[in-house]
Amino acid sequence: MSLLEVRDLTKRFGGLVAVDSLSFSVVAGETVSIIGPNGAGKTTVFNLITGFQRATSGEIVFDGMNLVGSRPHKIALAGVGRTFQVVKPLRGLSVFDNILVGAFARTGDREEARRIAEDVIEFTELARLRDALADGLPIGTRKRLELARSLATGPKLILLDEVMSGLNPTESREAIELIKRLRDERGISAVAGVEHVMQVVMSISDRVIVLNHGRKIAEGTPEEVTADREVISAYLGE
Ligand SMILES: Nc1ncnc2c1ncn2[C@@H]1O[C@H](COP(=O)(O)OP(=O)(O)OP(=O)(O)O)[C@@H](O)[C@H]1O
Numbered sequence: 001m002s003l004l005e006v007r008d009l010t011k012r013f014g015g016l017v018a019v020d021s022l023s024f025s026v027v028a029g030e031t032v033s034i035i036g037p038n039g040a041g042k043t044t045v046f047n048l049i050t051g052f053q054r055a056t057s058g059e060i061v062f063d064g065m066n067l068v069g070s071r072p073h074k075i076a077l078a079g080v081g082r083t084f085q086v087v088k089p090l091r092g093l094s095v096f097d098n099i100l101v102g103a104f105a106r107t108g109d110r111e112e113a114r115r116i117a118e119d120v121i122e123f124t125e126l127a128r129l130r131d132a133l134a135d136g137l138p139i140g141t142r143k144r145l146e147l148a149r150s151l152a153t154g155p156k157l158i159l160l161d162e163v164m165s166g167l168n169p170t171e172s173r174e175a176i177e178l179i180k181r182l183r184d185e186r187g188i189s190a191v192a193g194v195e196h197v198m199q200v201v202m203s204i205s206d207r208v209i210v211l212n213h214g215r216k217i218a219e220g221t222p223e224e225v226t227a228d229r230e231v232i233s234a235y236l237g238e
């Protein structure tokens with residue numbers, strides 16, 4: 001059974017259709033990438049699923065619960081985590097405390113929250129930076145911290161918006177490793193929004209969905225999608 005089921009999802013901004021009758025599903029434990037050029041609608045899809053924006057029409061069912069119209073904090077509690085394209089760590093707080101804030105979304109118990117944060121800081125390999133302030137961290141580490149904070153909320157599904165953008169090759173490799181471990185070691189489903197077709201990202205995806213002007217133009221395994229003519233023309237022109 002699907003963990004996430006999106007049906008005929010549409011979002012209009014005035015005359016612009018940012019997401020156009022989009023349907024897809026995510027099975028528990030699966031890593032799906034949504035790829036598409038600039039402005040394709042990837043971030044909007046994530047905003048709709050997490051309740052930051054309201055769908056014009058369509059259905060979003062997560063774990064049997066209809067999410068359309070729910071507030072972001074309720075959706076987070078239901079088990080949908082996210083990271084933002086423009087990362088927003090809590091400035092002035094240490095790496096550990098940033099993760100602790102995530103854990104407190106799951107529990108009001110201080111000891112339990114600390115235990116969760118300790119587990120997550122180890123899992124995300126941020127332990128050596130535990131007392132560092134979030135402000136001064138390089139972009140790759142800030143992105144990792146944001147994933148850690150989201151992970152501490154205990155998601156079943158995590159939406160990763162542009163996880164790879166701005167990362168150097170080493171940081172990209174490390175990010176890919178971490179995303180693989182989300183699935184393989186924790187069984188967490190992920191949907192990764194990716195602007196550019198990158199072989200590395202394709203290699204971690206069980207399935208790839210291609211968006212162009214808000215519409216799904218292809219879906220399949222990474223091999224199927226990269227062989228698709230429409231995909232090639234969306235990226236490279238005719
Ligand atoms: N709040 C908004 N108001 C009006 N138009 C918007 C709004 N948010 C997004 N759009 C438009 O919707 C379309 C989809 O944008 P979106 O940010 O979802 O694309 P994206 O695939 O995430 O792009 P990028 O690769 O640049 O992150 C774009 O044309 C964008 O200009």
Ligand SMILES: [Mg+2]
Nearest residue numbers: 042043044085
């Ligand atoms: Mg975006």
